Amino acid sequence: MIAQANGTISITGIGAYAPERVVTNDDLSELMDTSDEWIVERTGIRERRVAADDQALSDLALPAARAALEQAGTPGADVDLIIVATVTADMAFPSAAAILADELGADEAGAYDLSAGCTGFMYAVAQGYGMLAAGLARHALVVGGDVLSRILDWSDRRTAVLFGDGAGAVVLDRVSEGGFLGFELGADGSGGPQLYLPAGGSRAPASAETVAERKHFVQMNGREVFKFATRVLVSSAEKVLAECGKTVDDVDVYIPHQANIRIIDHAADKLGIPKEKIVVNVERYGNTSSGSIPLALADAQAEGRLQDGALVLMTGMGAGLTWGSGLIEWTANGRTP
Ligand code: UT7
Secondary structure (H helix, E strand, O other), rough: OOOOOOOOEEEEEEEOOOOOOEEEHHHHHHHHOHHHHHHHHHHOOOOEOOOOOOOOOOHHHHHHHHHHHHOOOOOHHHHOEEEOOOOOOOOOOOOHHHHHHHHOOOOOOOEEEEHHHHHHHHHHHHHHHHHHOOOOOEEEEEEEEEEHHHOOOOOOOHOOOOOEEEEEEEEEEOOOOOOOEEEEEEEEEHHHHHOOOOOOOOOOOOOOOHOOOOOOOOOEHHHHHHHHHHHHHHHHHHHHHHHHOOHHHHHEEEEEOOOOOOOOHHHHHHHHOOHHHHHHHHHHOOOOHHHHHHHHHHHHHHHOOOOOOOOOEEEEEEEEOOEEEEEEEEOOEOOOO
């Protein structure tokens, strides 16, 4: 799906939260046969955050959501739509979004979770945009976050070193000018087996066997996902830019999914985006799945990179296999009441 946006809707608040516990590459090398040198060279990751035992996804989402709402100047009670993009909700149901709505006092909000792997945040932002553009909501809270540490096989060095926990949130509002220019979303289900969680769903419900066979942990074909990632980060960005009548040279800030610095560098090279325009924090957080792009957005804002009028390109990719881009003309102020 590729679409040019036609309403003035923008991000008016950003919040992020990463758990306090830092796990370095050296910490991991005590658990498994790996090294700081290998991880840094192959991925660019130096450390990641891991949730405390009593922290579930909604506990990470809540501080991020509160910070985003505060920045937007939107009381929780005014939020009428909450979408949480995650593959590690507190439980299969109720949704993390419903739990969050209760905690925020968003009593009038429709609230649901969305599953699109690491692309979830981009899908959720596009969907929040659509709801506002259609007049079905006025103030949307979109959260992306995951607690992947709970579904990683900590004895599998091929996956365990790559991921971390974290969540970010944005508030979407109507604005007087600028805002989203377009989105491009896609899915190729034939690539599903390249990155999946085999058991715990209706195909292979939890049983003593599924636990013994370690089927409740992430399985990934790293090389295939790498090839897919480098391809779609480029094609999705090119499509959304073309649809919106923009070129790569117009982009001021590029926020790619933070999976691996080699994937980011490869995509930026192919697109022709210079390094100084790219937001990178993978070295501090690893791949936080749906939390990746909003955590990077929060960093970009803290660094003063989200200036009024800046053209910001965001592209995610992940399980599904899925991908998604959004192009936004940043509006620092200008929310319409
Ligand atoms: O949101 C999407 C999520 N997924 C991704 O983004 C993952 C995309 N894929 C990748 O980032 C890369 O494929 C990896 C970082 C996962 C792997 O990098 P690679 O350069 O493709 O390495 P490789 O899989 O070809 O493995 C090279 C070697 C292997 O040893 P042999 O067979 O050559 O002897 C692996 O067993 O590195 C070994 N290896 C490790 N060594 C030390 C794999 N993982 C590790 C490790 N520490 N953690």
